Each structure stands twice: as C-alpha cells, then as structure tokens.
Amino acid sequence: MAVDDIISRLKRFGADSIKREDGVSGIDVEDDARALVNDLERYPHAFVLACIVDRQTKSDIAWSLPHAIREAASGFEFDKLLGLQTRVWVSVLRPSGHRLAAEMERLLPAAIRHIGDRYGGDASRIWATGSSGAAVARRFLAFDGVGPKISNMAVNILIRDFGIHLTRPMPDIAVDTHVLRVFERLGLLGRLDHSQLRSTQGKQQLRLQLRARELNPEWPGELDWPAWLVGKTWCHAGRAPECHECHMRSLCPREGVSSIQRQAQKTPAGE
C-alpha cells in the first residue's frame, strides 16, 4: 500500500477528529478546567503551565492543575501567580497525584518568573504573530523542565486546536510511545534491532522525528495527533491491537502484529 495513501488518511482522520470549539483535544477534564486552559486571550500562562506539567502523568491531571491552582490562589491573574507563596503551589501539587509533584513545585513558579522576565507577563508573546513554528518550539524549550517532546506538543496544539497561524519551518512531531508504535506497525518506520547499542530507543525516537519530516515536510507535527489517537484507541501496546475497528485497517500492513496476536492467544485470560 502506498505510503502517500497512509499519510493522507492519517491527516484526514486527524482533521476530522478535532473540534476547534473544544480547544485542546484529547483531554477529559471538568468544564472550568477546560475553559481556563483554552482561554488564550486572558490566561495564556494557563496553557503554558499545563504543557509544562504534562509529563509523566495522566494528561487529565496535568490539564486540571491550572484550575486547581486558580482555586487555591483565588484567581489566576499573572501578578497573583508571580507573588504566590511556595506553600500554595505545594498545597496543590503535593496531593495532585502527579508523579513529579516535587519537581513541578519548583518548575511552575520558575515558569511564571520566566514569562515575567522574558515576555513581560504576557505568555501569548511566545506565539506572537509572524513567528515560525520552529521559533515557538525553541521558546518553549527555554522553560526549565521542558524537552523536545513537550515543546513540539505545545506548538502542535496551538496550530491544530487553536488555529494559531505560524510560518515555516513548522514544528516537529512530538515523539511519544503511541506515535512510535503506530508508525512502526503502519510500516512507516522500520524497527531497529541493534543489540550493541545502549541508545537504541533514543535513536529510534530521532528516526521517527526525521521520518515525519520526510513524510510531511510542510508540517511534520501534523502527524502526531492522528497517530497518537490511533495508538490510544486501537493500536494497543500491552495487548493485541483492535485492527478490525481501526480507522487505518484497510491500508495498514500490521508490521509485527501477528506475533503479538499469537502471544495474546497463548496467554490465558486474566494474566
């Protein structure tokens, strides 16, 4: 099956599955929390803080945290957060269930200071009109605790879910375990079998990023949402994929899937 057909279908699936009016896609949070992170006009720093905490935790915990901070601080104005006492950050983050809560207690106040120092308290200047996608990703990378995955994710969300117009070069794919698995099974990226390399995983992630640039040079990051959604919905990691339900089923070569299915048949239910 032609790779072009697979890419076209992935892109169409991604476009069809977002609802702009809902803002950030793929999160399941209460209405107040959603409204806050979607309010780029009044509280652009809420979006930035949610992106920073969206690491090693459930996305629903991450995207609810700005609202929890607002409740504890009795407001979310930038100056209020700038002067927020450490004990308030701790009172929200410590019981949040975030695996890196202690680290976030330091990173979030640091992010607010960075927005104050670098952007005069207006985080929307990170994605100022006329910026390229690459420049915005670089600006996200300047936040302590933000790596390539989060920086690309943040910019891809701004473009995809908020319709922020950025110029080329556009952001890369946000390398993620679901995305990598789906690329491999769709036959878009060969698996690596390098027994001599300790860095095989990192190398495969870099290959994924480069492959997305090859396949969709006008916006490599466009592929991460549909691939992530296919992975989360049907193309499972710990159990057999649900190929019969999958949107990609008629095009997918199912690379490596038969061995997973054989393994699943051998394993008694409940194990």
Ligand code: SF4
């Ligand atoms: S058809 Fe199966 S292997 Fe291919 S992407 Fe869908 S779930 Fe994964």
